[in-house]
Amino acid sequence: MSGPHISRTIADLRTELKGWRQQGLSVAMVPTMGALHEGHLSLMREALSRADRCIVSIFVNPTQFAPTEDLDKYPRQLEHDIERLREVGVHLAFTPSPDEVYPKGFATKIIVGGPSAGLETDFRPHFFEGVATVVTKLFQQATPDCAVFGEKDYQQLCVVRQMCRDLDIPVEIVGAPTVRDEHGLAMSSRNAYLDEAQLAIARRLNVILRGASAAISGGADPAAETASASLALLDAGFKTIDYVAARECGSLGPWRPETEGRLLAAAWLGSTRLIDNVEIAARS
Numbered sequence: 001m002s003g004p005h006i007s008r009t010i011a012d013l014r015t016e017l018k019g020w021r022q023q024g025l026s027v028a029m030v031p032t033m034g035a036l037h038e039g040h041l042s043l044m045r046e047a048l049s050r051a052d053r054c055i056v057s058i059f060v061n062p063t064q065f066a067p068t069e070d071l072d073k074y075p076r077q078l079e080h081d082i083e084r085l086r087e088v089g090v091h092l093a094f095t096p097s098p099d100e101v102y103p104k105g106f107a108t109k110i111i112v113g114g115p116s117a118g119l120e121t122d123f124r125p126h127f128f129e130g131v132a133t134v135v136t137k138l139f140q141q142a143t144p145d146c147a148v149f150g151e152k153d154y155q156q157l158c159v160v161r162q163m164c165r166d167l168d169i170p171v172e173i174v175g176a177p178t179v180r181d182e183h184g185l186a187m188s189s190r191n192a193y194l195d196e197a198q199l200a201i202a203r204r205l206n207v208i209l210r211g212a213s214a215a216i217s218g219g220a221d222p223a224a225e226t227a228s229a230s231l232a233l234l235d236a237g238f239k240t241i242d243y244v245a246a247r248e249c250g251s252l253g254p255w256r257p258e259t260e261g262r263l264l265a266a267a268w269l270g271s272t273r274l275i276d277n278v279e280i281a282a283r284s
């Protein structure tokens with residue numbers, strides 16, 4: 001199959017979209033920062049199953065990185081990524097430059113409340129402003145009917161849903177399950193930073209979270225369980241634990257035993273920060 005059409009500008013993207021819309025075709029979008037792995041490909045397959053055409057944006061968004069973070073070293077491999085899109089059957093790759101997205105004089109920020117409070121925001125206060133701003137722009141540019149986001153970035157998924165609800169953005173937000181390797185490690189572009197020894201430690205993250213989640217649903221005190229999960233992560237070899245927290249699905253308020261929840265964590269291995277989350281079943 002031939003590769004995706006590549007749009008580097010908003011004008012070119014809109015020309016392609018106009019043709020599709022004139023034919024009455026529906027459009028699904030998967031926003032990414034590239035360095036595509038199996039997790040991203042599963043989002044694309046989900047998108048392809050929901051619409052006639054699938055757009056994948058590949059844009060390493062500078063506004064969601066703090067000056068101290070890994071913007072410069074974030075993996076960029078456009079040719080490889082385009083080949084993956086071709087394999088999956090994606091129709092269009094939108095690969096704008098930073099100047100195309102943030103032209104000189106750009107001065108607007110989208111700030112979302114609700115589920116953006118705490119967790120990632122406590123450690124990366126700039127992050128959701130950057131994500132919300134770029135996702136709003138991507139939705140304005142591509143005007144998709146639906147967009148697929150991974151549950152791996154669960155707080156991001158909740159923030160994007162909240163934003164679309166609050167701002168009447170007519171894009172259906174679809175959450176897709178986390179793709180894991182055979183040891184349960186969540187696929188992430190940042191796994192590429194890990195050496196073999198660190199990978200072995202990283203694979204403990206989901207095991208420890210699943211154990212704590214089962215204990216919490218089974219009646220254990222959430223505060224005690226999250227504290228002991230943090231200790232277990234340190235014992236396993238993680239350097240610093242930013243958080244392990246039990247939250248209610250959607251709102252990300254404190255978990256209540258009668259509701260479905262998520263156990264979310266962020267932890268450092270060397271200079272790499274990993275995040276993951278697992279479900280917490282409501283107590284019966």
Ligand code: PAF
Pocket residue numbers: 031032033059061064131134135153156
């Ligand atoms: O999840 C990501 O890769 C990014 O945060 C996103 C949604 C593409 C916005 O830059």
